[in-house]
Amino acid sequence: MLRKSRWTMFTLLFAFVMIMSACGNNDKNSGSSASSSAEPSKSASASSSAASGSAAAPSEGAVDTSKEVKLKMIFVGPKPVDYDSVFAELNKKLKEKINATIEGEFLDWSDWAQKYPLKLAADENFDLIYSANWAGYNDQALKGGFLELTDDMLAKYAPQAWKNMSKVSWDQAKANGKLYMVPQNRGESVEKLILYREDLRKKYNLPAIDSPEAYATYLKTVAEKEKGIVPFTPETGDWKFHNLDRVLLKQQNEWNMFDLDMPFAFKLTDEKGQVFNVYNTPEFKQLATYYKDLADHNAWSKNVLNSKNDHQADFKAGKTASITHNNGTLGALMALMRQENSPYEVALADINQGKKKSVAISTQNGTSVHATSKNPERALMAIDLLQNDKELHDLVMYGINGVHYEPVGDDKYKALDKNPNYTGFSNWSFNSPLNRDNEAFPQEASDLVKSWEANVYHYPLETFVFDNSKVKTEIANVGNVMLRYGIPLEYGLVKDIDKGLADLNKQLDAAGIAKIQTELQSQIDAFLAKN
Amino acid sequence: MRLRSFWHDVKKYKMFLLMLAPAVIFYLLFAYIPMAGIVIAFKRYDYAGGIFGSAWNGLDNFRFFFDSGNAWQVTRNTALYNIAFIVVNNALQIFAAILLFEVGGKWFRKIIQSSLFLPYFISWVVVGAIAYNLLNYDIGTVNAMLRGLGLEPVDIYNTPAYWPFLLVLVSAWKGLGYGTVMYLAAITSIDTEMYEAAEIDGANIFQRILKVTIPNLYPTIIILVLLAVGNIFRGDFGMFYNMVGNNGMLFSATDVIDTFVFRSLITSNDIGMSAAAGVFQSVLGFATIMAVNYAVRRYDKDRALF
Known part of the structure; x- marks a missing residue:
């Protein structure tokens, strides 16, 4: 009896579950249909506003801003301590100019990589979002997370950016031929440099660090003579290459690599853009030998793969004798160390003197409009002002005049005590020619960049963007192989280099590297044929 | 009706x-x-x-997992680690629970119980950092002690062979208190008359444990094991990721489905592919629990979950 009724209960419960989940289905269906029905109306409004724009064009940009709107923008990086005061000031100005205010939401560095795609996938309610090639711009754009920006829209709602930015920058920001971001408008060097301890170099009378060999000598000497100081500490993270590869593999050989999650490169001077697998090159093998020699001389921690040490903090504290990063980051660290009267004398080294350097493509930083933003017009206007209006630009980049910074001339600023309370998040997307430089930024760092300008190389594939949607499976597997077989090899943990290389390439073949290469090459060929 | x-x-x-x-x-x-x-x-x-x-x-989303050539290895690792965890952890927990029960002194028991429980509250991130500071080659405490004694230091983070033992040990250490409390509760609820009867019959302490305590624990053991078996194809991501991280040198011994999938998809953010891995684990887990439950049912109907 009891048993029987138990079954009835179970059946009933099951039926209930089915009904509930069916309801859930319906809800979600209606939700998606609602959003899909919202799609045409939005594009309709966009086109109608574009139409009204062309109609209103003769009467000089009469955009209707009578209705006040609140824009929500997503930044990456922690919320600055003085967010409230700075944004209150900023919103006052913004309201005067375009009758809009901005509310920021901040994704902290610790988990932004997980949250960022979710914000888009879950279609949360926001208007503007920081976007960048390293934050999956292409991927998110192709998945439909961002609103496509047409020339008409930009000309009407972001006229200053449209006018000030070079065509190359706009072209670089296109994913699959369509534009989804307003990129930063300032060339930035992404080439990596080496920051080292000049006092240690002098102490042991070592030659100037201007070649890979001189650098190796420096590392080995420190390892041997300075107990307690780790000669080199890499940046933490799930990098699929050795931290020095961008200096010693890419710069040294004048290659370019599209994406550091794949082992493909092409020669900068190669007009045909023939890609090759870097692991199959004699250059790589030579470098692996170089690394192995360094590892055997304790140039980095034996447990480097598990170390979670912050390389910049370690360098500042004198626990490590060299790190690598880009010029801006290293220069800022130097400025900070000098300001704090650090006992260590530090210097920058370019160990690839005279080699070709490339600049960051514009998608290094940018701002995108959310695909389902209700106010794309006002959002674009806000981007335009934050990037190109001196007053607003100063506010969003440096905070409040007299509190966080003090202007020095037209293009420099002096950091005040409160400066750390408004920094460290992704306002970089508003970089523009209006940027001010920190006057404490080390002269040698600026000089180095200037000296590179002669070597900056522009090449036809600069604006090429790989659409990986057809080879996702292979990319996931290749990335895994790089991490598992490539990284230990590069950090000198594999005893036999030849065998390590053979293993690596065998696993890459199994993971389908040939398929990615074919796809990549065919896209490059098509791109070059078109341009 | x-x-x-x-x-x-x-x-x-x-x-x-x-x-x-x-x-x-x-x-x-x-x-x-x-x-x-x-x-x-x-x-x-x-x-x-x-x-x-x-x-x-x-089935495109499933391809990456099976085409990787690692599917078998990581699935096997996941299952073997979980079997080892279930066996070792439960055995230690039962052992500790019986000891605590037999040891008199309320205060003593409470103090031991609390200190056993403490590791349960430490997050895996912290455990990973502690382990690194204990075990790393250059400045780790263990190696510093070995050097002090004039012995060769061991390079634990580059030697896969140590890791199965290490991981089982850490898992046992962290889970001991929690499981002990559960078993202790089960032991406390055993009818004391049975112990009295055993004592009158002249049973010594070992006989009492073997013939009274353990048989009375069977239902609890079976339920806990059955519940754990359902998750046998789910690696404890927090544990594996924080202990091993992205150290490719150790993957042959430590890679489980969850860390493998995380590493493969963290850069591509493909929701479909990660969901596919989850479905694969769920289907395997479902099959296992049905099979084990069926086996238990055959053996003793009353002790099966359903």
């Missing part, structure tokens, strides 16, 4: 049903309704289409 008796039962047990309600609602909301999302595993997810509107792509 049947319906009447059903309503009769509902009325009769309404208090119990009410007490059951929160759990039922919880699982409905967070386990049953979201199950509809399984469809993502068979779709090419795009934002415009969302969960139900995206285009189907058959």
Whole structure:
């Protein structure tokens, strides 16, 4: 009896579950249909506003801003301590100019990589979002997370950016031929440099660090003579290459690599853009030998793969004798160390003197409009002002005049005590020619960049963007192989280099590297044929 | 007739049903309704289409896992680690529970119990950092001690062979207190008359443990093991990731499905592919628990879960 009724209960419960989940289905269906029905109306409004724009064009940009709107923008990086005061000031100005205010939401560095795609996938309610090639711009754009920006829209709602930015920058920001971001408008060097301890170099009378060999000598000497100081500490993270590869593999050989999650490169001077697998090159093998020699001389921690040490903090504290990063980051660290009267004398080294350097493509930083933003017009206007209006630009980049910074001339600023309370998040997307430089930024760092300008190389594939949607499976597997077989090899943990290389390439073949290469090459060929 | 008796039962047990309600609602909301999302595993997810509107792509999402050449290795690692965890952890927990029960002195027992419980509250991130500071080659405490004694230091982070033992040890250390409390509760609820009877019959302490305590623990053991078996194809991500991280040198011995999938997809953020891995684990887990439950049923009907 009891048993029987138990079954009835179970059946009933099951039926209930089915009904509930069916309801859930319906809800979600209606939700998606609602959003899909919202799609045409939005594009309709966009086109109608574009139409009204062309109609209103003769009467000089009469955009209707009578209705006040609140824009929500997503930044990456922690919320600055003085967010409230700075944004209150900023919103006052913004309201005067375009009758809009901005509310920021901040994704902290610790988990932004997980949250960022979710914000888009879950279609949360926001208007503007920081976007960048390293934050999956292409991927998110192709998945439909961002609103496509047409020339008409930009000309009407972001006229200053449209006018000030070079065509190359706009072209670089296109994913699959369509534009989804307003990129930063300032060339930035992404080439990596080496920051080292000049006092240690002098102490042991070592030659100037201007070649890979001189650098190796420096590392080995420190390892041997300075107990307690780790000669080199890499940046933490799930990098699929050795931290020095961008200096010693890419710069040294004048290659370019599209994406550091794949082992493909092409020669900068190669007009045909023939890609090759870097692991199959004699250059790589030579470098692996170089690394192995360094590892055997304790140039980095034996447990480097598990170390979670912050390389910049370690360098500042004198626990490590060299790190690598880009010029801006290293220069800022130097400025900070000098300001704090650090006992260590530090210097920058370019160990690839005279080699070709490339600049960051514009998608290094940018701002995108959310695909389902209700106010794309006002959002674009806000981007335009934050990037190109001196007053607003100063506010969003440096905070409040007299509190966080003090202007020095037209293009420099002096950091005040409160400066750390408004920094460290992704306002970089508003970089523009209006940027001010920190006057404490080390002269040698600026000089180095200037000296590179002669070597900056522009090449036809600069604006090429790989659409990986057809080879996702292979990319996931290749990335895994790089991490598992490539990284230990590069950090000198594999005893036999030849065998390590053979293993690596065998696993890459199994993971389908040939398929990615074919796809990549065919896209490059098509791109070059078109341009 | 049947319906009447059903309503009769509902009325009769309404208090119990009410007490059951929160759990039922919880699982409905967070386990049953979201199950509809399984469809993502068979779709090419795009934002415009969302969960139900995206285009189907058959079994494409499963390809990355099986084409990787690592599917067998990581699945095997996952299952073997979990079997080792279940066996070792339960054995240690039962052992500790019996010891605590036999040891008199309320205060003593409480103090031991609390200190055993403490590791349970330490997050894996912290455990990973502690382990690194203990075990790393250059400045680790263990190696510093070895050097002090004039012995060769061991390079634990580059030697896969140590890791199965290390991971089982850490898992046992962390889970010991929690399991002990559960078993201790089960032991405390054993009828004391049985012990008295055993004592009168002249049983010594070992006989008492073997013939009274352990047989009375069977139902608890079986339920706990059955519940754990359902998750046998789910690696404890927090543990493996924080202990091993991205150290490719150790993957042959430490890679489980969850860390493998995380590493493969963290850069591509493909929701469909990660869902596919989850479905694969769930299907395997479902099959295992059905099989084990069936086996238990064959052995003793009353002790099966269902």
